[in-house]
Amino acid sequence: MTLQKSVISLVNVNKIFTRSMSLSNVEEKGTDLKPWQEIPGPSSLPIIGQLHHFLPGGSLSNRNDFMTDFLYKKYGPIVRFDGRFGSPSIIILYDAEASSQILRGENLTAVRPGFFALKYYRTELNKQEGNPPDAPTGLITDHGDIWKKFRLSVNPILMQPQTIRLYRNSLTEVAEDMVKRMRRLRNDDNMIEGKFDIEMNLWALESIGVVALGGRLNCLDSNLPENSPAKKLINLVHEAFRLTDKLEFGISMWRYFATPTFKKAMKCYDDQRKINKYFIAKAREELEKKQKSPNDEKGVLEKLLDINEDVALIMANDMLFAGVDTTADTVTSILYYLATHPEKQSKLRKELTSKDEKQSYLKACIKESLRLKPVVIGNMRLTSKEYNILGYYIPKQMYVLFGHQAMSKMEHYYPRPTEFIPERWIVDKSDPLCHSNANPFAYSPFGFGVRTCIGQRIANLEIETFIETVIKNFEVEWFGPPPKIRVSTMNYTTGPFNFIFKDI
Template sequence: MAPEGDRLFSWAAAALALLLAVWLARFLLDQCWKYVQLKPIPGLSPWYPLLGNALLFERDGEGSKMCEVVAFFQQMINSMEPFRNVPLMQLWIGPHPVVLLYRPETVEVVLRSSKHLAKPFIYTFLHPWLGTGLLTSTGGKWRSRRKMLTPTFHFTILEDFLEVINEQANVLVQKLEKHVDKEPFDCTLYITLCALDVISETAMGKNIGAQHNKDSEYVQAVYRMSALIQQRQKSPWLWPDLLYLMFQEGREHYRSLNILHSFTDNAIEQHRSNAVSNGEQSRHKVRRAFLDMLLNATDDDGKKLSYLDIREEVDTFMFETSFIFSFKGHDTSASAMKWCIYLLASHPEAQRKVHHELDEVFATGDSDRNITMDDLKQLRYLDCAIKEALRLFPSVPFFGRTLSEECYVRGFRIPKGMDVIIGSFMLHRDHVVFPEPEEFRPERFSPENAAGRHPYAYVPFSAGPRNCIGQRFAKMEEMAILATILRHFFIESTQRRDQLCPVGELILRPNKGIWIQLKRRLTSCS
């Protein structure tokens, strides 16, 4: 009996070894095929099987006191600089190759196409939370869902959302009051919690009070989930789902996911119940949330979204507009506001122009009223300042597409299935389009200066068919909150640009925070 068991064990071990050998052989052949296909494209060297270009990069300097070690993001930017005058470059992140595009004419080839709409592999780690909603879906589902959701961002609906933004911006100002005429402080968490309150109430109709209670279970779950997803994306050994659950991070991911989905489920159920039972809604103005519109949305055949479809899109809206990518708190809208605050604080002359514009729009007699959509239309210089901040520090410094078919970029062939990364951080620093690109000059975006600019030279919200559906909401939120802050305060900063240490994960954030001082504006809201 024992010899028979030994033989079975030997056969099983041999079969397992054979499968492993076949898998390894296929993997290496795939690596070699990709290497040969991409060889004509300029790229970093040396390249090693499995490791790619990894040995060229040091571990990032996240824990350093003042960026003694160059962060991985900065190393990426430095590595791209020698290729500035070539149209594209290849980079191997471990065993995974990507093609980087950072010139307007090359970016246009991919972004304007109605075929290259799929998202790269790294987005699959968002599926447990977001499913295949608008951000992560592709093909027919994406087209149908995009068409269905576009009306939810109509001007009149955004106007309803502005009421929420005003309320939360006023709470933010109250929180900032304690810092007036005091020592410098890091403003990043204040801005992030305000953005989280805005998006929670506009997306789900629920006020989570993050600005009053940053330690709530839901807020902490968002913080933790963001950190876990970010860590997993950078750790190939955590990629397989079965292995992930064996690690502590995988179990924490599961617990945080339950909290997030339970919160969304409760919000959906509550809004469904209200829609059925509240007969007063027809006689009284009801503040609409994104969720309410999803409950009523229909496709071309008149079919409504399923329960899971609705949850996907609510969670996606939360993610795209206010997803926090580290415990310090950094999201797309809040990221743009933080960088703009820093740049205006560092350029007092530009800040004075914003203040002058605000004083013209908000007369002394009604200086503390809420901001309206008409007000936002008149804040042209503030709009230019935000656009220039997004040029220098785009909230999403890299975003990608997976090619659905081979394409040619300036004579270079990129094979089907390849991941292409748009480097907006480098794209926005093209000195031909933006002379002296490191300078903060809001005037670049005045109508006369922006006229004739290449349409793909500036893509903070992506571009083409798959541009950001929520960009009008984001712009409205950023302008209204910044205008509210600047109506009350003059902002100063002694932080140098080289002290910020930008970290470009999925969201571009300042590693050392944004440290400012506040002075009260006696001519406004006092």
């Protein structure tokens, strides 16, 4: 998509947002319900909403926990967060039972808002390519019947355990190559030289590339040429998420005119799509050359190509957009918790070096890490009907954020909530620590219902093979204070990364 066309058509973006964000004027039902405008929350000003609270000296200035702990502690289980400069107002729920009302109520036609700039790019691209109005743009950006039809077409491929298990050996090879790279990068103190988060992103991109693009990208090759498609893809994947983050969480002036960040994002999305298309075409050529037995199980890309190349490209775009930073940050968190709990690390290593193929403790460590630090602070829905939530009237077309990160660390859901206790995912229900004693809607790292993350099985396999390989090779230690976390489109671990990797 040319940048000129993108800028010219930007005037249409407000139509998209007006349609999706306008609140219904439905009259309130029942005299005992308070209107949603009376839900407690930070004070608001015309036009700028609650922006003044984030300015120097404001109550939310420099508070990284404002969406997790702070708002809940100050205002309670339901909070009103007003929009600013065109952004919608949001209701935040910190109550699992109340969350379940909306999540269950919206499950059949679930609309999960977000990634509006990416949606805009993909919608305009479809128009320019002459695709019909009901052509899919992707699972990340579509909703309603278009999303449902597309999801049903790819579910049997990406949610099929037998298909995903095909990648265990390939992903283990990627993990082993990453461990070799980590050894090369260590200094005399056994610490990784350079930016550890960038290294984890390289591993995550190499891993998801095996699935989405049908083969190794060689991201871990230190001699990878700067002008190679793989090197360009490495830079574009990182840049796409960074620019999207700015557009989603920054002041939303791009919705009214083409800001410099918006222009960069449009070009970045376009360049990444072209490179993904190149790798898919290359993989298709390799598949056509390969002689396979009719009984051989096909991989993800091959099955997507059997539908058509457009479907394969859309899913590759989605997987590379949503499956790199998220998975990389998750393994960083798991390593941190294991490094700061050496007794848990030893217990895990004992399991991994045994003949226990279930690897229940490994899975428990992953779940516990995601409880303490999920990828995102919560899930979101756009309501399609009216609700009575905690005594307040919630109308149609209201954005509701479910504060799962805060809820999963509440004492009344999870005893000893701030402690890293993988055992809570293994013990039976008679144990007060048992996770199944908690309301299931307090914890939701991969979403809920029909919009459960379609890449969950892939992500878990990537994480399992990597953590297993690292723990078998290294005694992981940590020194100093915990790493800093920046809350935005996702929870970013920003360092410093004080890991020590000692050979076993």
